[in-house]
Amino acid sequence: MEAERARRLFAEGAAVVVLGVPEGTQLGVDYKTWSVGPRFRGIKMIPPGVHFFHYSSVDRRDAGASGPRTGFFLSLRRRDLRVLRWDPATELVDLSPAPAEQSEAIRANLLEMDPFLGPYPYDTLKKWVSLSSCISEAVMQTLQPESGQVCAFSEVLPVLAGTHAKDRAEQNRPPYDTECKSYAEGLARLPEMKPKAGTEIRFTEVPTQMYPDGATPEEITRHNMDLSYALETVINKRYSSKPEDVLGELQFAFICFLIGNVYDAFEHWKKLLNLLCRSEDAIGKYQVLYTSLISVLYHQLSEIPPDFFVDIVSQDNFLTSTLQVFFSYTCSTAMDRTLRKKAEKFKAHLTKKFKWDFDAEPDDCAPVVVELPEGALLE
Secondary structure, three states: OOHHHHHHHHHHOEEEEEEOOOOOOEEEEOOEEEEOOOOOOEEEEEOOEEEEEEEEOEOOOOOOOEOOOEEEEEEEOOOOEEEEEEEOOOOEEEOOOOOHHHHHHHHHOHHHHHHHEEEOOHHHHHHHHHHHOOOOHHHHHHHOOOOOOEEOOOOEEEOOOOOOHHHHHHOOOOOOOOOOOOHHHHHHHOOOEEEOOOOOOOOOOOOOOOOOOOOOHHHHHHHHHOOHHHHHHHHHHHOOOOHHHHHHHHHHHHHHHHOOOOHHHHHHHHHHHHHHHOOHHHHHHOHHHHHHHHHHHHHHHHOOOHHHHHHOHHHHOHHHHHHHHHHHHHOOOOOOHHHHHHHHHHHHHHHHHHOOOOOOOOHHHOOOOOOOOOOOOOO
């Protein structure tokens, strides 16, 4: 980077100072990760917007081992300064605000701290923007855990006490020291767990009932085929003033999975995508949202190697079957021409890149061959 541009970015960009991070810690911002050296004090020249900082603590006994990834989102403005500290007791970044006098002293001496601050990785900025373009500060604040920490493995607690024999007897669970006769029985003995309060990502709940109460059998069938009612339920919970913000939640979930290693976020991404792609009436109503959805999916699927889908996404043919329904709606001649052309182009891109066949008859629509008993007659 040219010296003049670097000076301008240092003066205009934001800075995140993180004091006391142990040497060897894996720390990164957005799409880049580094191993912290002895001089590290933070990151400078950060462009305005929402960013995801992530880290993995190092094992003091084994330098080659590190803990699970933890991260946090920050919304930064021009010339912003955030001062954070490493908590050695929890091995987490303390997100509580630093004392005002400490922040003021660091800002006054920021130029002297310059050699100890790593530059923001501008070579990956375009990629990051493509993955986070719909995440506003409001969406970020709504979704991130109350603790602020996005953990790959959330801390969980038992729903009911079961430490002592009398506790387990009250729950009709056998004592730990009795013989376990099967794997299923072993699973049944495990206590029911729930995330520790304040640590879970606050995703919008996706309804399991896709139709309104009191619906007729005909309406139930229709709402289970076209999920627009369920999608409207999700939008009305949080995004009624700006329905396009539901794409911010889709991106938030994808980032938490792809960069934060949160598998539950991947499951939410699947549920939300399924809802969006199978809502025929909503596609006609929210054309701006769906035009943007195609761009969001284009960038998300471009960041995942093709063989990834073989192992995870395509276990149940989820992505191909979901997008097959989506393209059957958006590529229809009855659809808005701009949305239809963009959908057709996206469909051709996926077919070429992943060799997916979206024109084959879906498995659940294929004719069922019924074998009759020998000697049976058809009337």
